[in-house]
Amino acid sequence: RKEVEQDPGPFNVPEGATVAFNCTYSNSASQSFFWYRQDCRKEPKLLMSVYSSGNEDGRFTAQLNRASQYISLLIRDSKLSDSATYLCVVNRNAGKSTFGDGTTLTVKP
Amino acid sequence: DVKVTQSSRYLVKRTGEKVFLECVQDMDHENMFWYRQDPGLGLRLIYFSYDVKMKEKGDIPEGYSVSREKKERFSLILESASTNQTSMYLCASSLTASGSSYEQYFGPGTRLTVT
Numbered sequence: 001r002k003e004v005e006q007d008p009g010p011f012n013v014p015e016g017a018t019v020a021f022n023c024t025y026s027n028s029a030s031q032s033f034f035w036y037r038q039d040c041r042k043e044p045k046l047l048m049s050v051y052s053s054g055n056e057d058g059r060f061t062a063q064l065n066r067a068s069q070y071i072s073l074l075i076r077d078s079k080l081s082d083s084a085t086y087l088c089v090v091n092r093n094a095g096k097s098t099f100g101d102g103t104t105l106t107v108k109p
Numbered sequence: 110d111v112k113v114t115q116s117s118r119y120l121v122k123r124t125g126e127k128v129f130l131e132c133v134q135d136m137d138h139e140n141m142f143w144y145r146q147d148p149g150l151g152l153r154l155i156y157f158s159y160d161v162k163m164k165e166k167g168d169i170p171e172g173y174s175v176s177r178e179k180k181e182r183f184s185l186i187l188e189s190a191s192t193n194q195t196s197m198y199l200c201a202s203s204l205t206a207s208g209s210s211y212e213q214y215f216g217p218g219t220r221l222t223v224t
Contacts, residue, residue, distance in 0.1 A: 032211055043199060043215035044152070087152070091211050101151035
């Protein structure tokens with residue numbers, strides 16, 4: 001079993017749709033959690049950190065459930081520019097991270 | 110803005126050649142990482158370093174070595190390149206500080222082809 005597992009996707013949604021990505025992790029000692037975004041042929045970039053209390057950044061909402069070892073990302077009112085691969089990332093220790101394989105989102109007009 | 114630069118965007122090498130991939134960061138980060146990214150396999154950690162001259166193996170260190178002589182520079186070395194090392198190589202850095210969330214900043218990547 002992979003240490004970090006994501007919905008395989010791909011997700012193809014119309015503009016304006018709401019889409020949710022899920023991620024589970026196996027190491028209960030994991031300390032910090034992130035969603036990164038990676039555009040085609042580009043490097044990953046931080047989208048948002050994920051906190052136990054849940055956090056929101058504009059149209060994006062991230063949730064963490066430590067008991068279930070589950071992370072989610074909700075995107076509301078999808079834009080064409082949201083098309084990308086979204087990576088779930090879990091930090092183990094000393095800054096070492098494990099990346100999920102990513103979920104590809106395509107937002108269509 | 111944090112900047113992580115990598116020496117080459119594209120590199121073509123022959124089997125058996127020694128290959129050096131260089132990474133430099135300008136934000137005085139303690140941690141530096143080398144990953145490779147392959148379709149269907151995601152990002153996999155090759156090596157990381159949490160201080161000058163310190164290194165630790167990641168998940169797939171075989172066939173690679175690293176060097177960190179200065180805080181800002183982290184080099185990945187392929188001692189004898191093989192075709193299965195054809196991949197996208199990504200360098201990253203992060204801060205170690207009390208309260209740091211360890212967000213990683215990535216370089217643009219080096220697409221290495223070994224023929």
